[in-house]
Amino acid sequence: MPLEIRPSQALRLWRQVHLDLVRDGESDLSARQTAILLTIYLELPPHTVRGLAAQLGVTKPVITRALDSMGKLGLVTRRRDETDRRNVVIQRTVAGALAVERLADRVVERAREFGAG
Amino acid sequence: MPLEIRPSQALRLWRQVHLDLVRDGESDLSARQTAILLTIYLELPPHTVRGLAAQLGVTKPVITRALDSMGKLGLVTRRRDETDRRNVVIQRTVAGALAVERLADRVVERAREFGAG
DNA sequence: CGTTAATGATACGGGTCCGTAACGATCGGG
């Protein structure tokens, strides 16, 4: 059972959530960072720098830097893979899970406000 | 009749659309710019720098610069208000309307793909 | 008029992000 949504509803939803993010000062995350964060929290582990770069279609430094900044915010953590020490495994954090959950609630909340548009 | 959407659906939708934007290189727009663009195309004109700044809760230079860059991309245009030449009226463009429409279709398309999640 | 208020644009210093290229660490196969 697909999720039915009209173009005008989609646009109003997109605008309102972005307005919320800007106003609450949570617009620190770029589109890339958002995609990375949600991939980490929605897709099955393990997540590596290379894997994320491939999924997003960007270069590895982009992932490394995004992990740096999101790590500073406490949203993710890195750990060396002991079975193959070349790899780095990206791990979730409590703060990151909360941030993702907050975003979901925001979208759900704003969607509910919109009647037939 | 509100738009019913579950948190997990919201997150998958948010992730997938952001992934699309990143992969197609349309992630040039920051969260602020997205909010500005959609405000211009969804809310009733006229739009001024000051009005947009107030709606977003940001300073005027943010709007000026966003209009500069979005103007370079052809998404919006500025015109002096002849009745009060201090004001600048932000106007829509064909390219901007197409970009907004494309975003809407993207969201609708991705939403449709998601079953009960 | 002249003064005050308001609008949008600009200058500046600081921060972040980008892609390319190079690097050190680690694995694996001959």
Add this chain to the structure above:
DNA sequence: CCCGATCGTTACGGACCCGTATCATTAACG
């Protein structure tokens, strides 16, 4: 054992964005 391949990181130069402060232009009003 060593050499190539792979992984993630860092260096570099350039571009963009931010907020504060300031500016020129225009309007409003005494």
